[in-house]
Amino acid sequence: MKSNMIVSVRGRYVITHEGEVLRDKAVVFEENRILAVTDVGRDVEYKPEEIVERKHHIVMPGFIDCHTHTQQILLRTSISDRELPLPPIWTRYLIPFERMLDDDLAYLSSLLSIAGKISSGVVYFVEAGAPRPYALIKALKETKMQGAVTMSTFDVLDGETPNTREVLEEVERLLAHRSEGNDVWISIRQVTMATRELIEKLRDLALKHNVGLTLHLSEYQGEVDYTLASYGMRPLEFIDHIGLTRVKPLVIAHGVYLSEAEINIVKNKNLGICWCPTVDSLVMGEHWIPLSYDDLLFGVGSDGGAFTNLDILHELKVARALGKAINASLKYDKTSLDSKTLFKAATGWGGSIVGRRIGLKPGDEASFIVINHKNIKTIPLYDPVEAVVSFIEGESVTDVIVRGNFLKKNGALTTIDKEKLENLIIELIPKLEEKIYELKIKLPIQNIYSRRALYS
Ligand SMILES: [Zn+2]
Missing domain, CATH: 2.30.40.10 (Urease, subunit C, domain 1)
Known part of the structure; x- marks a missing residue:
């Protein structure tokens, strides 16, 4: 132009x-x-x-998709009721899959995710933590899409202890790649997957470079038990205690298991909660947002293409039905969580949460x-x-x-050859099937898998 x-x-x-x-x-x-x-x-x-x-x-x-995983989309349709209960699904299935991606697959995955978002009216998204963030930056530049790029960041994983200093150096290298319009933020995969040292140093990096931060928080009960046992506080109380809530924008993904005291922290400190109506329901449980959204800024997220079709318009329908069900069953109130509130959450409030005037x-x-x-x-x-x-x-x-x-x-x-992309992905299916099979036979539920039964 x-x-x-x-x-x-x-x-x-x-x-x-x-x-x-x-x-x-x-x-x-x-x-x-x-x-x-x-x-x-x-x-x-x-x-x-x-x-x-x-x-x-x-x-x-x-629409603002405030929580997404652009490099998990190639798992689409591979997560059935057999995999959902994995404890927890991300360390057993999602992260091991991400580690199988090479640059080409990560790029195609990013492109497919971006195509899905643009198609359904998303104009900005927050990546929750890409295993290969440079592939995402490349796809964003080529497509002229906007988003906050982050790198999957952790230093604890099932007994593995990635070197904290090296992880931090990698994050700082990535931050040098932000440019006008395109944001690079910091992500913390999970408080259970990060040492206190890493969390505090990532906080310092975000404040030093004046960039946003996003993290999965209060998304499963084991995490609440973990922070109570490790720090004597619930997850949000802990990150507030160490000053992580000073980082702006701060996008808290999920926040399903927040206590009343933690919800008050969200309200008093103007923190942004990203509600993912489909995935929070599938993996975590009922969200409290439909019951307690007054004085609260919340946005709507897809949580990526492995679990959803990335359509925020679809998420709004799920959110509305869920909101009504929760309010009707507990209070017999069918007026709460009105459509105008949901509209604002998916657009302008989402923009405020991610720090953009949209x-x-x-x-x-x-x-x-x-x-x-x-x-x-x-x-x-x-x-x-x-x-x-x-x-x-x-x-x-x-x-x-x-x-x-x-x-x-x-x-x-206009910036993506849709048919070419669809054909490329379809051609890749046999190769991807192999990778997914390799992953599935190692799962703690492996005895139910066989090469023939996997996709039948
Ligand atoms: Zn997520």
């Missing part, structure tokens, strides 16, 4: 990051910033070089999406917010603008 190019995107409805619905408006942007939301017709006053006409469409801020106000990042609501699955439409939260899925996203670049236009990806 030429510099200073002004573009207007017209829609039947515009939904702001606050969930306010406007009719027959145009979103005008210049380079990577929003200029205005104005009436269709008045947008010409900005002298746009291009007017994108979308007659049956909703224009809205893009909205439709002048000066906000031009990272927004267009959704076609003329669809047999979504008509008739009276309330666009209800349509987004309860009915529309990723296939209806027609345009995705990320920092002023159209990464999806009129239904087609």
